[in-house]
Amino acid sequence: DTGVSQDPRHKITKRGQNVTFRCDPISEHNRLYWYRQTLGQGPEFLTYFQNEAQLEKSRLLSDRFSAERPKGSFSTLEIQRTEQGDSAMYLCASSLVWEETQYFGPGTRLLVL
Amino acid sequence: LAKTTQPISMDSYEGQEVNITCSHNNIATNDYITWYQQFPSQGPRFIIQGYKTKVTNEVASLFIPADRKSSTLSLPRVSLSDTAVYYCLVGGDNAGNMLTFGGGTRLMVKP
Numbered sequence: 001d002t003g004v005s006q007d008p009r010h011k012i013t014k015r016g017q018n019v020t021f022r023c024d025p026i027s028e029h030n031r032l033y034w035y036r037q038t039l040g041q042g043p044e045f046l047t048y049f050q051n052e053a054q055l056e057k058s059r060l061l062s063d064r065f066s067a068e069r070p071k072g073s074f075s076t077l078e079i080q081r082t083e084q085g086d087s088a089m090y091l092c093a094s095s096l097v098w099e100e101t102q103y104f105g106p107g108t109r110l111l112v113l
Numbered sequence: 114l115a116k117t118t119q120p121i122s123m124d125s126y127e128g129q130e131v132n133i134t135c136s137h138n139n140i141a142t143n144d145y146i147t148w149y150q151q152f153p154s155q156g157p158r159f160i161i162q163g164y165k166t167k168v169t170n171e172v173a174s175l176f177i178p179a180d181r182k183s184s185t186l187s188l189p190r191v192s193l194s195d196t197a198v199y200y201c202l203v204g205g206d207n208a209g210n211m212l213t214f215g216g217g218t219r220l221m222v223k224p
Binding site: 002004033035040041042043044045048056059089091092093100101102103104105106107109 | 145147154155156157158159162200204211212213214215216217
């Protein structure tokens, strides 16, 4: 257990529905990252926050994807109008701003039917 | 960001030493080399990081030659629980420390 928690761990939804995932980072970590991982591939960076500021979001897969970190603590990742191609593991990680090491949560596995 | 190349898979037996080599020909001067381990249905876990020469911790050793164009992760006396995917990453603090994962090396440890 790295100290990063994600909720839910599994989500099954129907195509066209909206889903929201939550990530709680290690409490003193000011950077928070979201990644997506499809079967057999390495994680793919989506976006990251430093405190409450979203400093990189150009890698979000489409405008259906959005993320927030309103108080600089937990973060949410929302996918609107889900598609079957969104089925994947969504990983959250956190770090201190001056450290290279990122600590990953267990992930949320999404299945879009 | 420097691209990494590592074997797709490796097999080993319990008790053996395993060496996984990663090529990163375009590594930049300020890039570090980091290895992560991932078990099925879990997030990646940091193993070791280095800049040059040799780094050792309680889990593994990392060997980096002088030209830094490759690195070797060494796992001493592996056990069945070391069966996992191992990712080699290079990067520094650019773009907010965004990690770029390749396909990784799937290590299978057999009894």
